[in-house]
Amino acid sequence: MITAHALVHAYGERRAVDGVDLVLHPGERVALAGANGAGKSTLLRMLATLLRPRSGDLQVLGHDQPDGARQARAGIGYLAHDPLVYLDLTARQNLELYGDLYGIDDRDARIDDLLDHVGLLTRAEDTVRTFSRGMAQRLALARMLLHRPRLLLLDEPHASLDARGGELLDRQLMAARDDGRAAVIVTHEVERVARVADRLVVLRAGRVVRDEPTTGMEPMDVRRRYEEVAG
Amino acid sequence: MRRRQLAALVRKDLRLELRTRETIVAMVLFAIVMLAILQFGFGTRDDDLTRFVGGLMWVTLAFTAVLGVGRSYVAEREQRVLDGLLVSPVPRVVMMSAKAIAIFLYMTVVEVVVIPLVGIFFVKGPYWESIGWIAIAALLANLCIALAGTLFSGLALFTRARDLILPVLFLPALVPVVIAAAGATYSVAGGPHDMSEWRGYCLFLLAYAILFSLVSVATYDAVFDD
Numbered sequence: 519m520i521t522a523h524a525l526v527h528a529y530g531e532r533r534a535v536d537g538v539d540l541v542l543h544p545g546e547r548v549a550l551a552g553a554n555g556a557g558k559s560t561l562l563r564m565l566a567t568l569l570r571p572r573s574g575d576l577q578v579l580g581h582d583q584p585d586g587a588r589q590a591r592a593g594i595g596y597l598a599h600d601p602l603v604y605l606d607l608t609a610r611q612n613l614e615l616y617g618d619l620y621g622i623d624d625r626d627a628r629i630d631d632l633l634d635h636v637g638l639l640t641r642a643e644d645t646v647r648t649f650s651r652g653m654a655q656r657l658a659l660a661r662m663l664l665h666r667p668r669l670l671l672l673d674e675p676h677a678s679l680d681a682r683g684g685e686l687l688d689r690q691l692m693a694a695r696d697d698g699r700a701a702v703i704v705t706h707e708v709e710r711v712a713r714v715a716d717r718l719v720v721l722r723a724g725r726v727v728r729d730e731p732t733t734g735m736e737p738m739d740v741r742r743r744y745e746e747v748a749g
Numbered sequence: 750m751r752r753r754q755l756a757a758l759v760r761k762d763l764r765l766e767l768r769t770r771e772t773i774v775a776m777v778l779f780a781i782v783m784l785a786i787l788q789f790g791f792g793t794r795d796d797d798l799t800r801f802v803g804g805l806m807w808v809t810l811a812f813t814a815v816l817g818v819g820r821s822y823v824a825e826r827e828q829r830v831l832d833g834l835l836v837s838p839v840p841r842v843v844m845m846s847a848k849a850i851a852i853f854l855y856m857t858v859v860e861v862v863v864i865p866l867v868g869i870f871f872v873k874g875p876y877w878e879s880i881g882w883i884a885i886a887a888l889l890a891n892l893c894i895a896l897a898g899t900l901f902s903g904l905a906l907f908t909r910a911r912d913l914i915l916p917v918l919f920l921p922a923l924v925p926v927v928i929a930a931a932g933a934t935y936s937v938a939g940g941p942h943d944m945s946e947w948r949g950y951c952l953f954l955l956a957y958a959i960l961f962s963l964v965s966v967a968t969y970d971a972v973f974d975d
Binding site: 589614 | 765769839
């Protein structure tokens with residue numbers, strides 16, 4: 519799913535990501551943790567093809583980056599801090615837009631399914647401007663899942679989701695292993711994500727300082743392992 | 750697939766505009782006010798301003814275009830939607846083409862108001878015939894404005910001083926368009942009714958549009974992916 523070797527990205531002279539190696543297999547779910555400024559979001563944006571690596575090798579969904587960015591994008595589901603939807607379009611119009619951008623054949627049926635799934639079917643014709651933050655983020659969840667992505671990239675997803683949205687996301691992540699989908703979840707809530715992740719990767723000053731499986735570990739133990747190295 | 754993506758992006762821009770009416774209304778009002786200011790600035794009611802018709806109209810439309818182009822990525826920027834578009838498998842050229850189509854349509858709507866208005870006050874000779882020839886030149890000029898505007902608004906999008914950068918980049922690129930469109934307008938509306946001159950200016954506008962489309966296609970990927 520992802521093969522990254524010696525990945526570097528810098529803002530000016532400051533290296534936000536500094537020689538990261540990361541391999542992600544189908545069905546694997548990685549919690550990507552680290553203190554503020556550790557380089558988590560920058561790394562996630564590189565994996566999402568939104569940032570070009572300054573150096574290093576990156577392959578996403580079998581496509582070399584940056585040359586194969588467009589092919590990789592078709593299989594990426596990206597959930598950011600912001601819902602990435604237009605406030606002055608309705609929930610349905612937003613999903614129709616993305617459905618067309620991804621070329622989804624069963625667009626309308628898929629939209630109805632997802633709106634129902636995230637509990638927004640009755641608000642489908644309302645503009646997103648009238649939604650609460652949690653509802654907008656649930657719509658973002660539907661947007662992310664619309665094109666049945668094989669790779670989920672999530673940037674602190676639990677921070678802005680309401681309780682219902684959080685549960686829906688956790689269920690998706692639990693099911694991801696069986697479906698062969700992979701996920702990278704940037705998080706500060708290590709214990710919570712530990713319940714759905716198979717691996718903990720900790721970044722510090724742009725470098726991977728811990729990369730280990732978490733299967734069978736208690737969430738508190740995962741937190742302790744994180745705090746040992748996070749700085 | 751590309752056609753579907755393009756249609757979806759254009760539909761989205763038009764839906765947003767129909768819902769908010771922020772850009773076109775502002776452009777039309779701006780154009781009317783500016784025309785009035787220019788008219789008063791150039792002379793009194795007794796002066797014959799016919800020879801300035803092209804300049805009056807196209808200076809107005811050039812500044813109106815700056816206003817419209819400056820607003821072309823407002824929804825994406827203010828509502829932070831751009832990453833959603835960039836992470837989708839839409840070729841950058843399709844994204845930019847959709848914006849160019851939207852700008853083209855906005856300018857056309859403005860001209861539907863401005864050209865007949867200018868015609869009432871300044872056109873000599875057969876009104877509808879002159880308006881028709883001006884409208885054809887205007888469509889070609891719109892093509893240039895839309896292509897150049899999309900490229901420069903894309904470039905300005907990632908800068909901090911975008912409101913300053915855009916006019917500084919865009920207006921110089923509009924100078925040849927203003928010269929040719931004003932020339933074409935004057936040649937059919939200002940008195941001489943010289944169709945060969947009009948044709949020459951229109952060919953220039955077409956060549957400029959082709960040139961800018963080539964430049965744009967060659968640079969769109971770099972604008973958004975670097």
